[in-house]
Amino acid sequence: MSNIPEDESQPPLEEAIAAPLEAAPPAALEPATQDGPLDILPPVSAEPPIFHTIAHTTVQAIAPPEPPPARIPHLGHFFLMLLLLALGFIGAIVAMLIALHFHLYGVSTLDATKTEIHYQLGSEGLGYLFTLVLCLIVFPLLWHKSFFSGVQWNGATAFRLRWGLVGAAVVCLLLALLNSVVLPGPSHAPIEDIIREPGAAWLLFAFGVTFAPFFEELIFRGFLLPSLCTAYDWCVEKMYDTPRRPLAEDGHPQWSFAAMAVAAVVTSIPFAALHAAQTGYSIGPFVLLVGVSVVLCGVRLWTRSLASSTLVHASYNFMLFTIMLIGTHGFRHMDKM
Numbered sequence: 579m580s581n582i583p584e585d586e587s588q589p590p591l592e593e594a595i596a597a598p599l600e601a602a603p604p605a606a607l608e609p610a611t612q613d614g615p616l617d618i619l620p621p622v623s624a625e626p627p628i629f630h631t632i633a634h635t636t637v638q639a640i641a642p643p644e645p646p647p648a649r650i651p652h653l654g655h656f657f658l659m660l661l662l663l664a665l666g667f668i669g670a671i672v673a674m675l676i677a678l679h680f681h682l683y684g685v686s687t688l689d690a691t692k693t694e695i696h697y698q699l700g701s702e703g704l705g706y707l708f709t710l711v712l713c714l715i716v717f718p719l720l721w722h723k724s725f726f727s728g729v730q731w732n733g734a735t736a737f738r739l740r741w742g743l744v745g746a747a748v749v750c751l752l753l754a755l756l757n758s759v760v761l762p763g764p765s766h767a768p769i770e771d772i773i774r775e776p777g778a779a780w781l782l783f784a785f786g787v788t789f790a791p792f793f794e795e796l797i798f799r800g801f802l803l804p805s806l807c808t809a810y811d812w813c814v815e816k817m818y819d820t821p822r823r824p825l826a827e828d829g830h831p832q833w834s835f836a837a838m839a840v841a842a843v844v845t846s847i848p849f850a851a852l853h854a855a856q857t858g859y860s861i862g863p864f865v866l867l868v869g870v871s872v873v874l875c876g877v878r879l880w881t882r883s884l885a886s887s888t889l890v891h892a893s894y895n896f897m898l899f900t901i902m903l904i905g906t907h908g909f910r911h912m913d914k915m
Contacts, residue, residue: 647825682696709793735882782899810833845871
């Protein structure tokens with residue numbers, strides 16, 4: 579019991595506490611605004627949804643870089659050409675067997691064809707022609723360009739440089755004359771047995787300045803030489819991690835000097851070996867043919883024109899046969915060779 583006298587005019591304690599709450603207006607019970615005393619409290623953010631989408635956002639995929647264009651022709655193309663060459667000569671053999679069946683030119687045995695000029699040149703010419711037809715069909719499908727564009731034929735370049743190219747053929751002829759003095763060939767070459775047949779020299783003359791230079795250049799300077807150049811530069815790029823050399827304006831490779839030098843020598847060895855049987859495998863003619871082939875490779879690489887090296891090759895053969903023609907009085911006295 580309190581000694582303080584109670585003031586009957588004042589309300590009890592519980593009523594005094596509850597009174598302000600009851601008397602406060604509804605606005606006083608609302609949360610404090612930024613101007614209120616509770617603005618120091620951090621705002622409460624709602625929990626983000628578990629699954630949500632990004633609206634109005636375009637995602638662009640990054641495409642991988644395109645591979646650089648293939649350098650043509652490469653070694654794969656060269657081996658494909660060899661396959662087509664084998665198929666072409668299989669067709670030529672079939673044609674020769676058909677000719678034997680009908681005793682064409684009086685020949686009825688395979689042994690007789692080895693020294694019969696019509697069968698020798700005919701089978702070789704047909705083999706080349708069949709191969710060319712196959713190449714004209716197959717390689718444009720792989721290269722997406724014409725066959726002669728793919729091997730850099732460039733006939734206009736050869737025509738523009740024709741007199742200089744004939745001069746290069748004269749250089750090859752001088753090499754042949756020098757070789758005949760320093761490293762003379764055999765006294766009797768197997769090819770002489772074929773030339774001495776009636777009319778054989780004229781047929782060989784015509785074949786040697788048309789079919790032979792065209793197809794030999796196509797095989798060795800059109801496919802093998804550029805393939806080896808590309809293979810050399812590719813190996814250097816992979817071994818030393820060097821950047822790839824850019825392509826020329828015509829889309830063909832630009833090779834390093836080392837690649838061209840090595841490829842020219844390597845190409846010349848099988849080229850000389852191809853003719854070794856005709857000269858009795860003599861070292862003198864073999865060295866000469868290697869030198870002539872190096873000149874032809876240089877012309878092909880310098881002019882970037884297969885037609886240019888073909889013109890040099892055909893002109894060189896023409897000069898050799900012309901000298902033979904004069905020396906034998908029109909191929910009538912073959913013993914004076």
